Amino acid sequence: MEEKLLKPDDVAEILKISKAQAYAILKRGEMPVIRLGTLVRVRPRDLQNYIEEKAGRKIPEEAPTNASRAN
Numbered sequence: 673m674e675e676k677l678l679k680p681d682d683v684a685e686i687l688k689i690s691k692a693q694a695y696a697i698l699k700r701g702e703m704p705v706i707r708l709g710t711l712v713r714v715r716p717r718d719l720q721n722y723i724e725e726k727a728g729r730k731i732p733e734e735a736p737t738n739a740s741r742a743n
Contacts, residue, residue, distance in 0.1 A: 677713035
């Protein structure tokens, strides 16, 4: 149970959108949220799924680095 939950501000920063836009996405239910009283949090995997859904494709969890391709 080490997974760090993201705040809406974190979601906004990761998606490079405003905080208001992030809150709107969460309020519309476009991404699953965890409610802790009045607090709203997002699982990192749910944010990843949202990004993949919007991109229309599955994004690999770990992309190969340039160093690994050199060998």
